[in-house]
Amino acid sequence: MIKHLLSAGDLSADQAGLVLDTAAELASLAGREVKKLPTLRGRTVVNLFYEDSTRTRTSFEVAAKRLSADVINFSAKGSSVSKGESLKDTAWTLQAMGADAVVVRHGASGAPYQLAKWLDGSVVNAGDGTHEHPTQALLDAYTMRSRLGRLAGLNVAIVGDVLHSRVARSNVLLLHTLGAKVTLVAPPTLLPIGVEAWPARTSYDLDSVLPDSDVVMMLRVQRERLSDGWKDSFFPSEREYARRYGLDAARVRRMPEHAIVMHPGPMIRGMEITAEVADSARSAIVEQVANGVSVRMAVLYLLLSGTNVGERA
Amino acid sequence: MAYPQTEREVSKIILSAPDISRTVDRIAHQILEKTEGARDAILLGIPTRGVPLARRLAARIHAFEEIIVPTGVLDVTLYRDDLSLRGARALGHTDIPAGGLDGKRVILVDDVLFSGRTVRAALDALQDLGRPRIVQLAVLVDRGHRELPIRADYVGKNIPTSLAENVRVRLAEVDGDDQVKILGGTA
Numbered sequence: 001m002i003k004h005l006l007s008a009g010d011l012s013a014d015q016a017g018l019v020l021d022t023a024a025e026l027a028s029l030a031g032r033e034v035k036k037l038p039t040l041r042g043r044t045v046v047n048l049f050y051e052d053s054t055r056t057r058t059s060f061e062v063a064a065k066r067l068s069a070d071v072i073n074f075s076a077k078g079s080s081v082s083k084g085e086s087l088k089d090t091a092w093t094l095q096a097m098g099a100d101a102v103v104v105r106h107g108a109s110g111a112p113y114q115l116a117k118w119l120d121g122s123v124v125n126a127g128d129g130t131h132e133h134p135t136q137a138l139l140d141a142y143t144m145r146s147r148l149g150r151l152a153g154l155n156v157a158i159v160g161d162v163l164h165s166r167v168a169r170s171n172v173l174l175l176h177t178l179g180a181k182v183t184l185v186a187p188p189t190l191l192p193i194g195v196e197a198w199p200a201r202t203s204y205d206l207d208s209v210l211p212d213s214d215v216v217m218m219l220r221v222q223r224e225r226l227s228d229g230w231k232d233s234f235f236p237s238e239r240e241y242a243r244r245y246g247l248d249a250a251r252v253r254r255m256p257e258h259a260i261v262m263h264p265g266p267m268i269r270g271m272e273i274t275a276e277v278a279d280s281a282r283s284a285i286v287e288q289v290a291n292g293v294s295v296r297m298a299v300l301y302l303l304l305s306g307t308n309v310g311e312r313a
Numbered sequence: 314m315a316y317p318q319t320e321r322e323v324s325k326i327i328l329s330a331p332d333i334s335r336t337v338d339r340i341a342h343q344i345l346e347k348t349e350g351a352r353d354a355i356l357l358g359i360p361t362r363g364v365p366l367a368r369r370l371a372a373r374i375h376a377f378e379e380i381i382v383p384t385g386v387l388d389v390t391l392y393r394d395d396l397s398l399r400g401a402r403a404l405g406h407t408d409i410p411a412g413g414l415d416g417k418r419v420i421l422v423d424d425v426l427f428s429g430r431t432v433r434a435a436l437d438a439l440q441d442l443g444r445p446r447i448v449q450l451a452v453l454v455d456r457g458h459r460e461l462p463i464r465a466d467y468v469g470k471n472i473p474t475s476l477a478e479n480v481r482v483r484l485a486e487v488d489g490d491d492q493v494k495i496l497g498g499t500a
Contacts, residue, residue, distance in 0.1 A: 026404070
């Protein structure tokens with residue numbers, strides 16, 4: 001198994017399959033009276049979050065605690081980081097504390113790669129800028145597999161703000177590895193430069209893609225990344241965006257009977273998805289959150305149980 | 314079906330297929346004797362080869378006394394103490410019979426008893442699953458070299474070995490045929 005999880009593209013089909021199978025076994029233990037496992041006892045996992053995130057940080061924290069690891073939450077606000085400490089100095093601090101794994105979310109694309117060079121422990125990318133979010137892609141793949149029974153040959157539409165989405169990039173890389181076919185659907189202004197080189201098709205027209213989709217994954221429009229002066233150049237109005245790229249009940253009826261709806265959260269109801277669709281039986285959005293814990297447990301187990309403490313001294 | 318052998322490596326068959334089936338029969342009888350007819354008993358196999366052994370024992374007990382003993386699977390990977398030395402292993406599936414373990418007589422089943430560390434992990438795993446009234450251990454082969462104060466209640470065959478040797482159990486359900494042999498060591 002690899003030492004760090006920085007990009008969904010780092011995983012081979014076999015390695016990704018091992019993560020999903022391990023997550024499935026761990027999920028079957030979630031119903032037990034004693035949910036805690038002793039597997040990572042004595043290991044320290046640091047959550048290093050430079051961007052606000054409740055869901056991902058909590059998910060990693062629950063995952064690490066279920067495996068009996070000690071968890072330290074290190075958020076940028078109110079820490080040495082807000083006093084101006086550099087990433088490298090923070091890395092050295094964590095190193096000195098004996099962190100076996102660092103789960104990092106950072107606003108700058110590539111920050112986890114830098115961190116991996118400075119740290120002896122494992123680094124897990126929990127979202128870096130507009131670049132990648134590999135554990136989200138793994139939990140999405142897990143959710144698709146458990147709902148639809150397979151990944152190979154599935155048609156997956158990823159719809160919305162692809163330009164700012166690390167979820168989209170990680171999903172494209174992982175789903176391609178696992179044999180699914182991805183179509184990115186977005187207005188031309190919200191597709192990144194160089195998207196032709198991604199292993200995915202692109203389309204500007206959601207309605208024509210829906211009838212062939214087994215999975216429709218909606219992305220949040222990342223208003224915080226659309227700076228005020230630029231906002232109007234991405235799309236004319238929220239209403240027009242919702243009309244052309246929002247998922248409502250009428251669009252869901254164009255999808256095949258078995259097709260599911262996903263969203264990485266947080267959702268903006270009424271913008272990219274209507275409440276009716278988000279809360280319907282076709283929606284796998286609540287499962288995605290639950291599956292996130294199992295998948296992150298699998299990642300921590302596979303990355304950490306291989307590292308020998310003695311070797312690192 | 315001989316394995317290719319290097320000149321210095323020897324392999325010796327310890328139990329043939331008929332030996333294994335006689336041994337399983339004997340353990341099944343011993344379980345019936347020592348447990349008042351397998352009352353409240355559950356056979357939990359430890360993967361990989363403890364699982365088919367547990368099923369065989371249950372089948373033999375049924376054949377002898379028409380008693381149905383529930384069987385299950387107890388994967389101990391997450392409870393091992395050597396994960397940091399040997400690296401991550403793929404997880405097996407744990408399957409506990411309906412009705413749970415509370416108040417039951419749990420008989421752990423494994424193919425080879427060696428250091429005792431697998432059984433230690435199994436005891437820890439059991440603790441998280443329920444509170445059996447009593448826990449026993451049945452093994453096909455005891456090869457010695459214990460590293461923990463653990464012993465088996467039912468032993469198919471004691472095989473004195475050196476640490477350089479390897480005991481290889483083959484069972485039809487997993488390997489296609491039944492055989493126990495010792496590999497390695499010097500002639």
